[in-house]
């Protein structure tokens with residue numbers, strides 16, 4: 001065969017292969033949704049607008065027009081147009097919670113105790129919990145959350161199912177197992193497995209910088225979106241609040257995560273550990289109940305976020321601390337109040353899982369009770385947390401080009417922040433998840449592979 005004809009055959013073969021394939025499906029017609037909003041807080045921090053329409057094309061916001069529109073100029077003839085009447089509602093961006101644990105909650109732990117379960121919960125139980133809790137969290141108006149610490153891979157499974165559109169739920173950023181030293185806050189490895197190197201890695205346990213790098217890489221391999229470490233103990237484990245990780249271990253965690261493009265959240269109470277973590281470049285301090293003035297100064301200078309989790313300082317009785325020590329410490333140090341006054345970036349985080357999932361919005365009440373302006377509390381749960389998550393280009397405000405994550409309440413939450421506990425409309429990525437107070441999609445298990 002002449003070289004020319006060989007070349008011709010090579011060109012022809014892909015064409016033949018294409019000819020045997022079924023014809024490509026025509027693209028789905030555009031889907032327009034017009035959300036008529038009585039009041040719209042498009043960009044928390046700026047004044048709300050009255051009587052406007054948010055025009056959504058497929059999953060993204062296309063435009064915001066004044067007045068109540070019912071048609072879309074220039075829409076293709078085959079496009080569908082749905083009008084949603086929220087003319088008597090206050091519309092704002094979907095809420096975000098930077099600190100949840102979807103794998104469990106007190107009612108689950110209590111039921112286990114009641115039935116005499118002495119074994120730790122299985123990953124299968126964790127995955128079922130994560131599905132239920134994710135759905136309940138979305139139902140409360142939270143369209144994006146960050147799960148900072150689960151014992152196994154169950155929350156990854158829930159995240160993947162939601163991302164694939166197989167299950168309704170919030171967008172989830174997952175950390176995988178939280179990282180700590182042996183006997184540290186996040187070490188829940190049964191004693192008799194302590195010598196098993198693989199069990200230690202998969203439980204996030206590391207002693208020394210080299211081991212800590214390995215644990216970060218293991219979580220990355222699992223598919224982590226963020227890394228969580230616990231350089232101090234906490235209220236829940238009754239071991240005090242002092243440092244439990246060395247500075248070089250924290251540095252190893254942070255530099256490895258940053259090299260891999262992941263942010264690091266540090267559960268930290270003690271002022272020494274907070275300063276060390278901030279100095280090593282941590283992205284957020286979780287809880288920070290004992291934050292001192294020097295820590296505040298450093299966080300402000302470095303742009304480190306505080307995730308206050310005020311709800312976690314009111315622990316439910318399932319924890320071992322019987323007295324209100326956590327409340328006393330919180331009220332004594334007033335870290336939240338002082339950080340807010342100093343201008344530290346404050347994201348929104350609750351520690352849901354230490355209380356019932358779906359009650360995340362109660363955190364707003366504490367924030368406002370302790371002196372935060374309602375507008376700043378809403379800004380924390382939208383604009384600021386989106387910034388912490390690194391997704392500001394995609395979410396956090398209602399602006400053209402962003403994913404259409406919208407919620408609505410009756411009356412203005414700027415006048416009464418508790419209204420955010422009663423979200424009755426939710427749209428996530430342009431899909432209505434709740435309308436008229438009812439979730440629109442029941443659990444469904446599409447079996448497309450059977451068709």
Ligand SMILES: [Zn+2]
Nearest residue numbers: 099101148351
């Ligand atoms: Zn937590």
